[in-house]
Amino acid sequence: MSTPLLSVNHLVKRYGDQTVVNDLSFHIEPGECLGVIGPNGAGKTTTIRMCLGLSESDAGAITYFGNQHMPADALAIKERLGVVAQMDTLDPDFTAAENLLVFGRYFGLPDRVIHERTPQLLEYAALSHKADAKPGQLSGGMKRRLSLARALINQPDLLLLDEPTTGLDPQARHLMWERLQVLLQQGKSILLTTHFMDEAERLCDRLLVLDHGHKIAEGRPRDLIAEHLEPEVVEVYGQGATALAKEAGLQALAERTEVSGETVFFYTRASHPLLDALQAWPQLRTLHRPSNLEDLFLKLTGRQIREDA
Amino acid sequence: MSQIQNNIWAPPRLSMRWWPVFRRNLLVWKKLAIPSLVGNIAEPLMWLVAFGYGLGSLVGQVEHGGEKVPYILFLASGSICMSAMNAASFEALYSAFSRMHVQKTWDGIMNAPVRLDDVVLAEMLWAAFKALFTVTAILGVMLGLGISHSPKLLVAWPVLLGVGIAFSCMALIFNALAKGYDFFTYYFTLFLTPMMFLSGIFFPREQLPPLVRAVADWLPLSAAVDLVRPLFMDRWPEHALRHGLVLVAFSVASFWVALALTRKRFRG
Numbered sequence: 349m350s351t352p353l354l355s356v357n358h359l360v361k362r363y364g365d366q367t368v369v370n371d372l373s374f375h376i377e378p379g380e381c382l383g384v385i386g387p388n389g390a391g392k393t394t395t396i397r398m399c400l401g402l403s404e405s406d407a408g409a410i411t412y413f414g415n416q417h418m419p420a421d422a423l424a425i426k427e428r429l430g431v432v433a434q435m436d437t438l439d440p441d442f443t444a445a446e447n448l449l450v451f452g453r454y455f456g457l458p459d460r461v462i463h464e465r466t467p468q469l470l471e472y473a474a475l476s477h478k479a480d481a482k483p484g485q486l487s488g489g490m491k492r493r494l495s496l497a498r499a500l501i502n503q504p505d506l507l508l509l510d511e512p513t514t515g516l517d518p519q520a521r522h523l524m525w526e527r528l529q530v531l532l533q534q535g536k537s538i539l540l541t542t543h544f545m546d547e548a549e550r551l552c553d554r555l556l557v558l559d560h561g562h563k564i565a566e567g568r569p570r571d572l573i574a575e576h577l578e579p580e581v582v583e584v585y586g587q588g589a590t591a592l593a594k595e596a597g598l599q600a601l602a603e604r605t606e607v608s609g610e611t612v613f614f615y616t617r618a619s620h621p622l623l624d625a626l627q628a629w630p631q632l633r634t635l636h637r638p639s640n641l642e643d644l645f646l647k648l649t650g651r652q653i654r655e656d657a
Numbered sequence: 658m659s660q661i662q663n664n665i666w667a668p669p670r671l672s673m674r675w676w677p678v679f680r681r682n683l684l685v686w687k688k689l690a691i692p693s694l695v696g697n698i699a700e701p702l703m704w705l706v707a708f709g710y711g712l713g714s715l716v717g718q719v720e721h722g723g724e725k726v727p728y729i730l731f732l733a734s735g736s737i738c739m740s741a742m743n744a745a746s747f748e749a750l751y752s753a754f755s756r757m758h759v760q761k762t763w764d765g766i767m768n769a770p771v772r773l774d775d776v777v778l779a780e781m782l783w784a785a786f787k788a789l790f791t792v793t794a795i796l797g798v799m800l801g802l803g804i805s806h807s808p809k810l811l812v813a814w815p816v817l818l819g820v821g822i823a824f825s826c827m828a829l830i831f832n833a834l835a836k837g838y839d840f841f842t843y844y845f846t847l848f849l850t851p852m853m854f855l856s857g858i859f860f861p862r863e864q865l866p867p868l869v870r871a872v873a874d875w876l877p878l879s880a881a882v883d884l885v886r887p888l889f890m891d892r893w894p895e896h897a898l899r900h901g902l903v904l905v906a907f908s909v910a911s912f913w914v915a916l917a918l919t920r921k922r923f924r925g
Binding site for chain 2: 400402403404422423424426427429431433435437438439440441442446450451453454455456499502
């Protein structure tokens with residue numbers, strides 16, 4: 349096994365008597381995309397902040413590139429990191445190109461090198477035509493892509509992306525995914541937090557599911573689904589649908605039955621007998637689909653809205 | 658984990674990484690330099706014209722260091738210190754707060770290999786630079802008006818940079834504590850405005866009641882005025898070392914406190 353780019357061991361963070369990250373361990377292999385998913389308040393952003401040395405951990409170790417430790421070697425580590433934070437921190441007074449220039453200088457890069465890299469980065473971000481536009485003139489998706497381009501100015505080995513597509517429309521999100529896939533094909537490594545399960549499924553080689561600061565699952569998306577869930581789901585909704593959850597005949601045809609709001613979820617390994625039986629309720633609408641990460645996520649973390657969400 | 662970083666009062670860890678942060682501010686400023694210059698020097702010049710020529714015609718001459726000097730010269734040599742103070746304070750409060758809190762520029766910078774300590778240093782030096790720039794423009798106008806032709810103004814120039822540094826450091830303490838822009842009003846009305854009236858800018862501090870004067874003598878703005886005013890009159894200041902030390906002490910202590918409070922603010 350190669351040396352992990354990032355290895356987090358038994359990380360703990362407390363605020364007062366509340367433990368927000370509890371004995372968390374994970375690692376990222378070169379060329380890998382690791383997704384961190386979890387409800388609001390699960391500890392995702394706190395973990396990223398500790399990985400960036402912006403927040404002190406109460407216990408545990410964060411090691412980069414085999415031998416550099418956060419926060420002691422923070423500057424040397426950050427030379428090789430690219431970061432896209434949840435909130436855009438682009439400079440509103442600068443054009444897109446100037447944003448890259450100014451940010452590159454923080455890494456000690458000579459202007460000549462930055463000017464060489466700028467056209468490629470803008471092209472990569474599909475912003476070549478916006479080189480002279482200020483962030484205020486850019487759409488949400490463009491700003492995110494400019495943030496991503498800016499994070500690449502130092503040609504980092506590892507990217508830390510905190511909810512890179514939150515707040516974007518579907519077109520902008522798909523373009524962002526495509527851009528991130530290009531990076532993965534180039535062999536870059538990515539640590540990504542997200543609320544979008546399709547994003548996690550599409551981009552991530554492995555997933556880490558956090559809840560209340562604990563790691564509650566870890567593995568490849570498909571493996572996790574196979575391990576925790578039945579392969580098929582039949583959703584039933586419409587007037588009186590929730591009463592079906594108590595029908596013994598239907599329950600027997602499903603491995604597991606869940607009710608959320610006005611919808612009943614039947615998790616099953618063989619859906620046809622169940623679908624046939626549901627014909628007896630023609631007024632109800634059914635949706636038959638393979639189980640997905642969202643089902644897994646909701647199974648592991650519950651359907652309740654979080655108090656702090 | 659590292660106990661050193663846990664202590665917000667740890668000594669500043671400074672490096673040359675402040676320079677690209679300073680350059681960032683310089684690049685923004687270059688785009689707005691002319692309008693910002695007008696704003697920076699218009700007010701001090703209005704003070705000078707209104708009080709210097711208006712009030713000056715009533716006051717006539719003021720006794721300073723055993724000689725009579727025209728009131729406009731007395732006022733100009735003090736108000737230039739006030740301009741340095743105001744320019745540095747505005748920049749280190751409103752502008753720095755915008756970058757730190759509103760635009761989150763500092764957060765972005767700290768994702769690159771730049772420490773918070775260097776960001777604070779850069780902001781401090783930047784505000785001092787703005788003060789120096791403002792002061793230079795006002796000095797130019799004063800020379801043009803023929804208020805002083807003292808060659809010792811060349812010495813006043815670096816002293817005024819020192820004044821800018823001292824007030825930048827003090828302002829950054831309040832920047833670190835601020836929740837919003839409104840907070841800065843307190844700093845101006847409770848600290849800077851009283852200091853402006855007590856430091857001998859508009860009238861000699863000898864006019865103050867003894868108890869008030871005893872305090873006023875140790876204000877940083879008094880030290881600045883006592884250093885700069887004689888230079889306008891082509892004389893060397895008395896007790897220059899003492900006044901210099903007051904400014905240095907305020908600068909060092911304030912910077913340290915500002916840094917500690919900023920570290921506390923950013924420690925999550």
